[in-house]
Amino acid sequence: MTATPAVPTLFRQATDLLRVAGIMPVVTVERAEHGRAIAEALAEGGLGAIEITLRSEAALAAIAAAKRDVPGMLVGAGTILDPVQARDAVSAGADFIVTPGTTPALAEALAALPIPCIPGAATISEMLALAALGFESLKLFPAVPIGGLALLKSIAGPLPSLRFCPTGGIDEAGAPAFLALPNVVCVGGSWMVPKEWIAAGRFDAVTESAARARALVDARPPV
Numbered sequence: 001m002t003a004t005p006a007v008p009t010l011f012r013q014a015t016d017l018l019r020v021a022g023i024m025p026v027v028t029v030e031r032a033e034h035g036r037a038i039a040e041a042l043a044e045g046g047l048g049a050i051e052i053t054l055r056s057e058a059a060l061a062a063i064a065a066a067k068r069d070v071p072g073m074l075v076g077a078g079t080i081l082d083p084v085q086a087r088d089a090v091s092a093g094a095d096f097i098v099t100p101g102t103t104p105a106l107a108e109a110l111a112a113l114p115i116p117c118i119p120g121a122a123t124i125s126e127m128l129a130l131a132a133l134g135f136e137s138l139k140l141f142p143a144v145p146i147g148g149l150a151l152l153k154s155i156a157g158p159l160p161s162l163r164f165c166p167t168g169g170i171d172e173a174g175a176p177a178f179l180a181l182p183n184v185v186c187v188g189g190s191w192m193v194p195k196e197w198i199a200a201g202r203f204d205a206v207t208e209s210a211a212r213a214r215a216l217v218d219a220r221p222p223v
């Protein structure tokens with residue numbers, strides 16, 4: 001019999017982080033100060049984590065600002081495409097890392113980082129390769145275009161130990177069906193933070209949307 005480690009591994013911490021978050025807002029910021037404002041608005045609505053994508057110049061500064069100014073919020077770096085970006089995100093203070101897809105080199109680099117990582121995968125072979133490195137929770141991306149609910153139901157049998165954060169094409173109306181699946185620990189999406197709201201400074205709308213998302217998480221079956 002193997003002893004259970006007292007300290008959870010980073011792989012397990014990634015699963016726990018996703019489970020607690022329930023819904024992961026995915027945000028691309030044009031200005032660093034928006035990192036703080038959006039994180040605050042989401043926290044006020046009851047969400048505890050945010051993925052800020054490295055798709056803009058402002059992303060790393062936004063991550064640092066959200067970490068500094070919104071205590072208790074878990075701030076992740078998303079759209080990490082290579083090991084250099086992953087290390088930059090760690091240096092900026094990111095709590096966790098998310099990738100849209102994962103090359104073998106990126107997967108090795110993620111497995112060696114000091115923070116939880118949620119690698120992206122779209123095929124069974126990619127999922128198996130990540131599971132072989134120890135990852136237990138993956139981002140399924142882009143979830144709806146590649147099969148959505150039917151895909152997740154199909155892979156539950158052959159890959160019973162893996163858990164998923166489906167992201168891509170999911171909105172408020174679609175989220176509950178994903179949250180109801182036993183192999184889904186979290187649902188990701190940008191619907192709580194549309195660009196138009198951010199540009200117009202409508203952070204109150206972000207808070208309202210986050211509160212509705214929180215209610216969806218609270219209503220899901222126990223995971």
Ligand code: 3PG
Binds near residue numbers: 053
């Ligand atoms: C991501 O990077 O995870 C996606 O852009 C989020 O997808 P969505 O905009 O379709 O929710």
